[in-house]
Amino acid sequence: MSSLRVRLSAAVLAVLVAALVVLSFQTVNRAEVILEPELKRKALTVAGSTASLIGRALELGIPLDRLQGLDGYLQRILEANPDLSFIAVRGADGAVLYGTQAVQGNGTAAVTEVPTVTMAIGGGGSQVLAVGLDPAYARQVVSTLWIDLAIVMFVTAVIALELVYVGFGAGLYGAIEGIESRLKTIRKGDLRLHPAVEAGSEFGGFARALDERLGRLHETYAALRRRVNERSDQVAQQALDLLRGRFGLGEGVIAAPAQVVAVRAPLFVFMLAEELTRPFLPVYIKTLATPVPGLSPELVVSLPMMAFLIVVALAQPLLGALTERVGRRHCLMAGAALGLAGYCASAVVGDLIGLTLARVVSALGFALVFVSAQGFVIDATDVRQRSSGMAMFISAILVAGLCGPPIGGILADRIGIPGTFLVAGLFCACSLLLAFLCMPASSARRMQGPAIRWRDFGRIVSSLPLAALFFLCAMPAKIILVAFCFFLVPLQMEALGATQATTGRMLMIYPIAMVLLVPFFASLADRWNMRAQFVAAGGLIAGLSAFVVLFGGDETLPIAAMLLGLGLGQAISIAPLSGLVGELGRDLPRDISESTIYGIFRLVERTGNALGPLVAGVLLGAYGFSTTVMIIGAAMAVCALTFLATIGLMRTTKLELPAGG
Template identity: 30%
Template sequence: MSSTNDGSLSRSRIWKVSLLPTLLIVATLVAASIQASRLFEQSLRPDLRAKAETLAQTVALQFHRAADLGIPVNRLGAADAYLDDAALGHEEIRYIGFASPDGHLLYASRDLKAKPASFFDKVLKAHALEEARGLARLDGDLDLVHPVVSRGRVIGQLHLGIDTTYAEQRLQEIHTDVLITLFVTALVTVEVLMALMGLLVIRPLRLLRRLLELGGAGDFTRQARVRLHDEATRALASAGRLVRGLNRRHAALDERAAPELATLRERFRFGDPKAPAALEEPGTSDLRLPLFVFLFGSELSRSFWPLFVKRLYQPGPYFSESFMVALPMSLWVTAMVVCTPLAGRLLNTKSSRVAMLVGMVPAGLGLFMTGLASSLTELFFWRVVTAGGYGIVTTTALLHVARTSKQSHGARSMGVFVGASTAASVCGTAIGGILADRIGYAATFGVASALVGLAMALVLLLAPDLGPVRAREEGEPRAMAAYLGILKRGRVLLFILLAAMPARLVLTGFLFYLTPLRLHAMGFTEAAIGRLMMGYFIVTVFATPVVSLLADRHGWHRGMMLVGGGLSGLGVLLFASAGGSWPLLAAVLLVGLGQALAATPLLASIPPLFAEECAGFGLDSLLSVFRMIERVGSLVGPLLAAALLGASGFVRSTHVIGVGMLALTAGLAAYLFLRSLPPTTPTPKTP
């Protein structure tokens, strides 16, 4: 069986094995969620009335005290303002009014004053017709009446308007959050099961087959490392003990058997029984689970980050609010760019395992301290620390995938990286918004830091320690010299500027910066913002494997990049004119589809497009330069969006980004067309 077919069969088996437990887990959670929703629905409406009655008692107490002091209730000058303050912060309370015992309205909150004069007459008639005393239904809302008593007599009545649609809205939000949680649970379950199946079942069986193949060929010099003790690894350990036994017996033969040993060594090769050579088979999915958990934690703040920064902003004479909100996002990218070369150096001198751990330590610490920041200065510092670790981890994973993938499966191998990052973005963006809405910003950053700690434990437990990838050979260009040499190649730089930077501008400037601010200004909560932004990542999760497969099978890498750029630009333009939740969601989905089409085949198209540069400077150096310049787009994106927002408002700034994306995509199409033309050879001049 070929390795290609074997890999496809392994993926098929992993999917089949992962599907059943995922369905069982989700079915159990669905049953529990339905039961919890019913209980919550049964208790919500009575709780709303109980809360309104408690508020009425609190407000009535102030009128009671005034009457006890001898102040006539019809001469309380600040009563209207007091009722406004009392209604403030209670979303389910539409209005509060105070009426005399004969039904004449004396004081009213702002919302009740805005209603026509006949409205309160309808309220009184509704109470006269209602069988349940104290609560009347009017135009779909409820009016709660509470008597105000002083010295044994009724001096007035409080009327509280209860919004009945509030309960429906809250129930709808809860049901949506439950569905999102179920979806995230299924996604996390699939990611974890697929990664564990690959690491704990498929990988040991592949090593066992490789060990048996070597033994069949007479090679007993290698032995697989066993880190865990389950069925598959126990079978691998048994084969390893057999190999060690053969090596010990071979070493125990004395010199009298020299002629026989010579004959034996002609047929077989034996290793050192004390220090056997390691048998490893590095794969693209080795780091998928730790990377997924790490990115999950890092993405928890995605949906509310601009709002979190805005909360700490203090007006000053030099910098506008829009600039200060965008600055941490640009500092994040700057720190990532600075730390990107360190990942390649650690990978070459240590191992991918060490590089991942080195990056995760500052990232986890930075996330925890970011939640405790009390000023923008503290936030900026810890954001830079977090970004440095994030850059090391993501670049290490990218280089690991690039080095262990096969040329024929470039897009699919990169899909491992893109798939893990987008799946984590779906989970982090959705759950982060819900957590911020429920437990606050600081606690959400604490959860993010804990997830990074879990990712570190998974690296120690699951990631293979392969050692340094290679040492720098004599005559090989140093990293900085290679970077400078690549930057001097105009065709490489132009491709990155046209293909990679526009996508990052849209991602960081539009989606991560403008979108949360716009949705918050439109009245969306943190959880609602997270739900809507999650649509972007859901599209990329489902589109990435399909795009990877089609790009590799049909060679559509360049065409998909162009279509993706066009769809991204159109999605941004649609968002600018959208007014409701569904048009906004459609725009975000369109941007997500465009980014999936453009990003997945992008990295895989670099080696064939720039084979000369890969041979001269190395694929690692080329990818590092690619990522650094790509991140310049991420750096410029928020600052450009902030400048446009401050100068021309949201709609025009979004139009500029969308039209710019379409123009740069047209430039990329022209570039690829010119590159596809055969080189022209000068015709010799006739004498």
């Protein structure tokens, strides 16, 4: 990241965070001012209704000391109102006649240590009903509010960085950064050519002038190279090679062109819409589900999620050619429109079948947006630029996965699940608008051919190393991810009584680990040339993380540790896994294209996504949460070790073959 972007990003974040901190303090102070009177008003309402009920019993002639079941009734009121600390009936002398467990046998002291409201019982007023407020409840509300505000500040800061990133990608900011990168490389003696920037401003004109001078220098170098090659002058060729190595003449800076950034904003906003549903989707499905003969409730809950993932898995290979013919921009806008329709339908349906159909529509939109955005990056880059372009594409999805769950949980608690679905639909509408505004209306379409040539499927999976990689690493990695993060953890958090906001905060752990650690482990795997070992180690760590629930599957801390271990394991393996596909694919016949190999690899991954809810639902209904996650984790660990043994055996056999021959 250039110093200009660092400085501008820091300035934007400083102003934004300062404003958010001030606003947060004002919000909390206002909440504290409003909260206490509201809690007292509610306590008075509870006291009035309960005292009136007891008073009617007294009017019927039932003596106060003969009211059967009053203690249990007061206890139920207390359990339904967490902001209350006790409810007690006191006699004329202040002694507690009836009360909840907090005051039973403790006399008058227990009902005078906390803020209390009283209400006379009957007309005489000799007996009163005392309702105590819980001071800890107000503190808990304020602390929870601070947590939510901190998450909002964090997500806002991340989104602001996204906007800065998009702003740098084109227009004036892109031209400024282009000049800075050119001057910085020239200062170091690096004279390589840079990707062109928009030349509409003075900065763009200056960048173009620099490019023209560098271009003439490169043309002179190329002419010299041709003349030396014609004369076969070895000494001159060596001198030109030294010039090329020292100054980069005849080479270009390998970076994704600026227009690639045009797809980042609509992609990020659309993916954010889907990520909003992560904390509550299984719980919401559970509320709509009705018993199906022969199927466990947990398996029924998994069906709509599985339908979504199956549609995504099957649609993506088929949509590549469509987006090439129709255009990436138009297809991305159509996908965003389908997402808008699907999320709005999810908000209004009232049964499981309706929700499943709505999710299928959302899945079609998801697949269309994903394929269109990926195709746009491919169209705008060549082979040398592909890695940097895809890194931008993947990072937008990871950042959406980081921001979406906590915000979705907060929204579900504040405005309800249907309202959150409508917010997700609104994000889809914003994605459509951003695609219309940011992406070029027409661009050169590069016909890539089919991503998957089905006739090559058998030849690819018959390769033992690739089959081991696909079915022992790629598929299990997606099964454990979807089973844990999208299905099991939200259901278990709901069973533990956690709010949707708490579940959303819990689901942040995995993407935080991924965002922070993936670049580090990717560079290590490339530097040490140990991709297979990193893939196996990541799978082993992810699988063994499930056994943390032995320390308490009914507590939040072990669940958080399990998600952290899962994120660590997948951060170690995810980048080397993709690189290893191409490495192992070199041993296949040359008529099998790399795009076909990667297309089948992605299909296997998406099949793992679809199997995740099914596997988790079947096991959860039979064994419960802790045993289920340990079974899935153990299977993941065994698959990783089997893959490592298979690759090691294959490499040992290759080394021994010449000696045996």
